[in-house]
Amino acid sequence: MNKCRRFLLIVFLLPVILLTLTSVLWAAEPVKLGEINPLSGYLAKHGWEIHQGILYAVEEVNARGGLAGHRVELLSRDDRSSPEVAVNQAQELLYREKVVGLLGGYVDSLVGPISQLAARHRVPYVASASLQSALTRQWRNPYFFRVSKLEGIVEPLCQFISQTLKPQRVAILYMATPGSTEFATEVAGRLRRAGAALPLMEKFRPGARDFSVFLLKVKEAKADVLISGGFFPDNLILVRQMRERPVGLKAFIAPWGVAYPSFIEEMGPASEGLLGLCAWNPGVTMPGTEKESQAFVQGFRHRFGVEPNTTTMHGYTSARALLAALEKVLQKKEPLTGATICRELAGLDLLLPMERLKFDAYGDPMYYQQVVVQIQQRKMVVVYPPARATGRVQYPWDF
Known part of the structure; x- marks a missing residue:
């Protein structure tokens, strides 16, 4: 009987004890x-x-x-x-x-x-x-x-373009923000040193709604590859206009805004073949x-x-x-x-x-490195670097 009473007492007091402990914990x-x-x-x-x-x-x-x-x-x-x-x-x-x-x-x-x-x-x-x-x-x-950090994007992007795509002529579109401007400058310098010509570099302001004139310039410049430094909404507009009026590109690559499940869902078949970069995504993670x-x-x-x-x-x-x-x-x-x-x-x-x-002496991440992905059958396939690749790049593509 005493054991039964003790058991019932414990059962009765347990919630009170837990509540008290929780209150003490959050009292800090x-x-x-x-x-x-x-x-x-x-x-x-x-x-x-x-x-x-x-x-x-x-x-x-x-x-x-x-x-x-x-x-x-x-x-x-x-x-x-x-x-x-x-x-x-x-x-x-x-x-x-x-x-x-x-x-x-x-x-x-x-x-x-x-x-x-x-x-x-x-x-x-x-x-x-x-x-x-x-x-x-x-x-x-x-x-x-x-x-x-910027280096974690520029380095794999430029290595992929110069070693895998090997284009002769590259066009760059970038946004009038500090990060995008520095990105375009760094990429242009590296690609020139690798032997590529850059007949077209153009800046746009955030919120631009029409890239049709720029795409005409891309066509006239006979660019093989177009690099976009825009964000998600910019690339939605740019890709739609590019699909409506192809400009003779062999590859389109954007470090921001393309490697997103929501971009693939919204663009549907029009997203096929596009190249982007990401540091992580479901299924793309650090080993x-x-x-x-x-x-x-x-x-x-x-x-x-x-x-x-x-x-x-x-x-x-x-x-x-x-x-x-x-x-x-x-x-x-x-x-x-x-x-x-x-x-x-x-x-x-x-x-x-x-x-x-791990941060360096300046507060930058020491090991930050993005991977290049290509949208294939509405999935993101890692195509660079080779050590992390989950598939082969499909190139050239007709844009």
């Missing part, structure tokens, strides 16, 4: 992080993708008990694809909310001003999608880190991270009801880096200051689905 002061992304405006699609990746990483940490007993509170802000708004949102997070770290960012016209503000406040900023070399090499900022990558895909689908993509993974990776650094500081029972967090960020060495993440 939360760790406040700020996130600034273009959630509306021209860049909203990619801003939401980064946001979902960051949010998923934060929810993962909180689901396992937080960081050393501290719940992570993510404060998300919309920069509306505007540098001025991005600065205002960053000031609000730094002055009023007193966040200990910043995340997010898409294109360097938005990332750059935030990085400078973060430096003045001595708050670490781990950018999710940043490329402009001046942000780390020209303006030394010990509080700025990022999970991507040795296949199980972790698959678990991420399944969990993400369940949480958001959509397929994750390479931009999502950039957001997730940046959050994983900052969260890992914060946890190391808390485990050492040190205060969360810019100095302690940056020290741990500088010492990270993580194997993640997108990359082995």
